[in-house]
Amino acid sequence: MxxxxxxxxxxxxxxxxxxxxxxxxxxxxxxxxxxxxxxxxxxxxxxxxxxxxxxxxxxxxxxxxxxxxxxxxxxxxxxxKTIPMSEREVIYNGLKKLHKRFGIKISDTLNCKILAGIEVGLEKYQENFIWKNWFNVKDIFNDYIDEVITNID
The missing domain is CATH 3.40.50.1000 (HAD superfamily/HAD-like)
Incomplete structure (x- = not known):
């Protein structure tokens, strides 16, 4: 084989x-x-x-x-392999800086959830070279971040 x-x-x-x-x-x-x-x-x-x-x-x-x-x-x-608890807050702080400028998706082993998309109107981006679904995404970044930081899975 x-x-x-x-x-x-x-x-x-x-x-x-x-x-x-x-x-x-x-x-x-x-x-x-x-x-x-x-x-x-x-x-x-x-x-x-x-x-x-x-x-x-x-x-x-x-x-x-x-x-x-x-x-x-x-x-x-x-x-x-999950991200160690000690590193999650550091990652979160980095994601806060990228929030609305990049699409943010979290995944565990079997599921994923899009937390935030790209803010429409940012000059840097054109929909023709970025996955169009990253625009006009409901922003739930702040709703899930505590779960990301505290969930041991």
């Missing part, structure tokens, strides 16, 4: 913002996983990734998600 590790966005997909995988690539993956394993490695959370690939029915079991912070096999968590 051979193991193939691949990024998702812009590697298996042709464009970063698209969820679709080329039909030839889909057929190759289906053939490959009959005798081998394909492990998608991504910065995405598992729920976000599954939204992208479930409809393709590719027969995938393994995912390395959240930029390597977790490994999932058939919905079972094999590995999970």
């Amino acid at each position: 051979k193991w193939w590790f691949s990024d998702y966005d812009g590697t298996l997909t042709l464009k970063k913002d698209e969820y679709k995988i080329n039909i030839n690539t889909q057929e190759f993956i289906k053939s490959w996983v009959k005798k081998n394993q394909l492990i998608i490695t991504t910065g995405r959370s598992v729920d976000d990734l599954k939204k992208c690939i479930e409809y393709l029915d590719l027969g995938l079991s393994y995912f390395i998600i959240n930029n390597g912070a977790a490994i999932i096999k058939d919905n079972e968590i094999l590995y999970n």
Whole structure:
């Protein structure tokens, strides 16, 4: 058995913002996983990734998600590394400086939540090169930050 590790966005997909995988690539993956394993490695959370690939029915079991912070096999968590409690407040203070200038999303192993988007009208940004869903996002940054800082998971 051979193991193939691949990024998702812009590697298996042709464009970063698209969820679709080329039909030839889909057929190759289906053939490959009959005798081998394909492990998608991504910065995405598992729920976000599954939204992208479930409809393709590719027969995938393994995912390395959240930029390597977790490994999932058939919905079972094999590995999970959380941010140490001692570092969360430092990260929060950095995020406060980025708030409304960048999209902010938090993830645990199985779920993710968008806390804030990019403030519309900032001259630096144009929707044509940034994922359009980062604009006009309900800002819940301050509503969840205590949970992020105090939740041991």
